[in-house]
Amino acid sequence: xxxxxxxxxxxxxxxxxxxxxxxxxxxxxxxxxxxxxxxxxxxxxxxxxxxxxxxxxxxxxxxxxxxxxxxxxxxxxxxxxxxxxxxxxxxxxxxxxxxxxxxxxxxxxxxxxxxxxxxxxxxxxxxxxxxxxxxxxxxxxxxxxxxxxxxxxxxxxxxxxxxxxxxxxxxxxxxxxxxxxxxxxxxxxxxxxxxxxxxxxxxxxxxxxxxxxxxxxxxxxxxxxxxxxxxxxxxxxxxxxxxxxxxxxxxxxxxxxxxxxxxxx
Ligand SMILES: C[S@@+](CC[C@H](N)C(=O)[O-])C[C@H]1O[C@@H](n2cnc3c(N)ncnc32)[C@H](O)[C@@H]1O
Numbered sequence: 001x002x003x004x005x006x007x008x009x010x011x012x013x014x015x016x017x018x019x020x021x022x023x024x025x026x027x028x029x030x031x032x033x034x035x036x037x038x039x040x041x042x043x044x045x046x047x048x049x050x051x052x053x054x055x056x057x058x059x060x061x062x063x064x065x066x067x068x069x070x071x072x073x074x075x076x077x078x079x080x081x082x083x084x085x086x087x088x089x090x091x092x093x094x095x096x097x098x099x100x101x102x103x104x105x106x107x108x109x110x111x112x113x114x115x116x117x118x119x120x121x122x123x124x125x126x127x128x129x130x131x132x133x134x135x136x137x138x139x140x141x142x143x144x145x146x147x148x149x150x151x152x153x154x155x156x157x158x159x160x161x162x163x164x165x166x167x168x169x170x171x172x173x174x175x176x177x178x179x180x181x182x183x184x185x186x187x188x189x190x191x192x193x194x195x196x197x198x199x200x201x202x203x204x205x206x207x208x209x210x211x212x213x214x215x216x217x218x219x220x221x222x223x224x225x226x227x228x229x230x231x232x233x234x235x236x237x238x239x240x241x242x243x244x245x246x247x248x249x250x251x252x253x254x255x256x257x258x259x260x261x262x263x264x265x
Contacts, residue, residue: 004041008050012040015054047184059106062113064136069128070104071193076247076254077169077224081110083245083254084222088165091115096159098123098214100151100168100207103193105133105144107167112142118164121145123154126192151203152210163214168207169224174200177226201232208236217260227251 004012010021016036017029029037040053051057051072057064059073060081066072084107091097095118099108102122112120122144124130130146137144147154173194178186185194196203204225211221221240225233230244230252240257247253 004044008044009037009041011050012044012053013037015056016040048188049184052188057104057106060110060113062106062109062140064104064106064109065132065139066104067132068188069126069190070132071169071189073104073106074169077106078110079247080167080169080222080224080254081107081114083256084111084165084167084220085114087220087222087256087258088115091118091164093117093119095119095164096162097121097165097167098155098159098163100166101125101170101193101203102133102146103129103169105136105146107169108133108144109136109140109142111165111167112137112144113140119145121147121155123147123149123151125150126190129190129193151206152214155214160214162216164216164219166207166211166215166219166221167223170203170207171196172200172204172224172226172229174198200226201229201236204229204233205236208233208239212239212259215259219259221255221257221259223255223257225253225255227253 013024013029014020017033044050044053049072051066052068055065057066057073060078097111097118097120099122102108102124105122108120108122122133127148130148134146171194175195175198178195233255234242234244237257240259242257244252245254245256
């Protein structure tokens with residue numbers, strides 16, 4: 001990046017001063033504030049995601065806090081959330097929703113926001129990520145249960161064959177692809193949030209194999225996938241009725257699967 005675009009500099013200035021663009025014209029940054037803005041602008045020029053510098057990211061109707069402990073939520077994940085809300089359609093106190101690899105908590109929090117009486121559980125293998133998710137839940141007043149561990153391992157046994165909706169934006173990048181990601185992503189976002197293994201489908205394979213047993217009959221599974229993974233994922237999730245849906249750019253990015261009932265709305 002050669003020079004910082006004006007709109008990014010303005011966002012950094014607002015994050016530092018707490019004043020919006022109009023207020024900054026009337027009351028320009030003090031010299032201390034300007035020094036802090038310059039430091040963050042230099043970090044941005046060095047490739048750090050703008051959302052880490054601002055400390056926040058928008059996800060659907062929610063604003064969450066983010067930092068380098070978690071992936072910056074992406075627009076395609078908002079589509080995963082929209083698809084999950086659409087597929088489940090309705091939920092009450094007896095409904096259980098699980099978000100595997102919750103990161104900043106966006107999918108779990110977005111689903112609790114959409115279905116306030118449902119039980120929503122967010123799982124992550126990273127304690128650091130769960131700290132971010134937990135504080136987002138507290139600040140937003142959304143009562144999600146946060147569990148630490150490896151995919152399904154921390155879930156209580158009594159949920160076996162009882163989950164109504166499983167969502168995940170799992171790591172699905174191969175080690176080879178990781179080396180070729182833009183430096184902004186590779187140098188600043190957590191590797192463990194992105195890389196699944198040599199092939200890229202390792203975590204998706206585990207979700208396919210174990211997810212089938214954790215879902216109740218008619219339960220939904222909505223998952224983000226890499227744009228070239230559609231055919232492999234349809235194969236991996238062969239035990240489900242399933243479909244792969246495009247994102248807004250027309251790339252195959254969303255798996256919608258259902259256990260033992262005709263798929264897929
Ligand atoms: C692609 S990020 C998604 C974060 C968030 N759901 C989002 O969409 O912004 C994947 C998350 O999965 C977590 N993760 C990776 N492997 C995991 C595993 N085996 N079990 C649980 N969580 C895992 C990472 O720590 C990371 O937070």
